[in-house]
Amino acid sequence: METPEIIWNVSDVNxxxxxxxxxxxxxFWLRGEVGSLTMHRSGHAYFTMKDARSQIRAVYFGxxxxxxRLGVANGSQIEAFGNLSVYEVRGEYQFAIRQLRLAGxxxxxxxxxxxxxxxxxxGLFDQSRKRPIPLLPQRIGVxxxxxxxxxxxFLQIINRRFPNVNVRIYPCQVQGEGAxxxxxxxxxxxxxxGGADVIVVxxxxxxxxxxxxxxxxxxxxTVAASRIPVISAVGHEIDFSICDFAADLRVPTxxxxxxxxxxxxxxxxxxxxxxxxxxxxxxxxxLTRLKxxxxxxxxxxxxxxPIHMVEMRRQQLDELENRLAGGADRLLIRHRARLDQxxxxxxxxxxxxxxxxxxxxxxxxxxxxxxxxxxVAPGRRLQAQLADGEMTVEVK
Numbered sequence: 001m002e003t004p005e006i007i008w009n010v011s012d013v014n015x016x017x018x019x020x021x022x023x024x025x026x027x028f029w030l031r032g033e034v035g036s037l038t039m040h041r042s043g044h045a046y047f048t049m050k051d052a053r054s055q056i057r058a059v060y061f062g063x064x065x066x067x068x069r070l071g072v073a074n075g076s077q078i079e080a081f082g083n084l085s086v087y088e089v090r091g092e093y094q095f096a097i098r099q100l101r102l103a104g105x106x107x108x109x110x111x112x113x114x115x116x117x118x119x120x121x122x123g124l125f126d127q128s129r130k131r132p133i134p135l136l137p138q139r140i141g142v143x144x145x146x147x148x149x150x151x152x153x154f155l156q157i158i159n160r161r162f163p164n165v166n167v168r169i170y171p172c173q174v175q176g177e178g179a180x181x182x183x184x185x186x187x188x189x190x191x192x193x194g195g196a197d198v199i200v201v202x203x204x205x206x207x208x209x210x211x212x213x214x215x216x217x218x219x220x221x222t223v224a225a226s227r228i229p230v231i232s233a234v235g236h237e238i239d240f241s242i243c244d245f246a247a248d249l250r251v252p253t254x255x256x257x258x259x260x261x262x263x264x265x266x267x268x269x270x271x272x273x274x275x276x277x278x279x280x281x282x283x284x285x286x287l288t289r290l291k292x293x294x295x296x297x298x299x300x301x302x303x304x305x306p307i308h309m310v311e312m313r314r315q316q317l318d319e320l321e322n323r324l325a326g327g328a329d330r331l332l333i334r335h336r337a338r339l340d341q342x343x344x345x346x347x348x349x350x351x352x353x354x355x356x357x358x359x360x361x362x363x364x365x366x367x368x369x370x371x372x373x374x375x376v377a378p379g380r381r382l383q384a385q386l387a388d389g390e391m392t393v394e395v396k
Contacts, residue, residue: 017093143199150174378396
């Protein structure tokens with residue numbers, strides 16, 4: 001019997017190839033040059049990785065932001081960690097990236113993380129050590145290159161908003177060998193001379209190698225030890241340096257640093273202007289009310305004829321005195337009549353008046369109480385109370 005033919009569809013083949021490819025190799029690091037870079041709005045990055053003879057498609061899911069922060073562009077040399085996979089829809093194999101770094105920066109990144117952990121363990125980055133930025137700095141010390149774009153952007157904002165602010169620039173190298181020491185000397189200079197209320201350490205963006213002086217230990221310790229508050233404005237918004245962590249405040253760009261140091265000044269100035277207007281309005285309303293009261297009082301009868309007010313009050317006192325005297329007399333008459341009435345009632349109820357009419361009250365000498373019943377045993381002796389004396393009687 002003939003073996004029946006097995007007919008595969010395309011999807012089955014691509015699925016089988018994916019399982020074979022993904023299961024044949026463990027994840028690994030791949031080095032190459034970036035080409036055909038696409039940063040998709042979904043947050044994924046698509047590009048090719050190539051060398052002198054070959055290329056492979058690569059995808060970094062959710063990696064567009066990191067690629068932008070690292071400055072990955074067409075022609076960049078990168079090192080990526082991931083695994084081979086197959087995109088079944090097109091039957092293409094590709095490199096699925098999990099981690100990515102610029103080629104040659106692996107050692108710099110390691111040194112960055114090691115120094116960051118070391119200084120953090122010593123407490124140099126603790127929030128409790130941060131000094132407050134002055135509200136109204138009169139003198140601003142800037143440590144930067146005098147010819148870079150950073151100082152131009154900084155001064156442009158300062159001059160546009162507050163041209164009378166005193167800005168002092170300490171010129172130094174901000175890139176290359178010896179730059180970290182020069183920046184540190186600038187911070188020390190302002191601390192030694194007391195020539196600034198706040199220090200701004202700044203430079204524009206660049207690669208990790210360009211920004212490396214701001215990741216040196218000498219600069220971090222100098223910034224942390226500064227008695228004057230330090231603002232770190234290094235690179236672009238996505239760049240972070242060791243200097244940022246050691247400074248009292250980190251801002252994303254040199255322009256943001258200028259906005260910060262004078263922004264509060266502008267805010268306070270606007271607040272004072274607004275309060276001045278409110279105060280003038282309130283005082284004017286108060287004066288208007290007081291003037292109205294004064295005009296009303298000056299036209300009143302009290303101020304025009306004060307003697308008549310005194311005489312009127314005196315007359316009222318006389319009337320009250322008369323009313324008080326008359327009320328007292330009427331009250332005495334009423335109370336005297338009531339007293340006479342009560343006296344008459346009391347006299348009418350007096351038992352002695354009954355005795356004077358010939359009546360007597362019999363008392364039981366043993367009990368000392370009046371006898372109120374006729375049921376008294378014969379022969380019992382009682383005491384009789386009369387109007388003019390007593391007598392002893394015997395019951396027959």
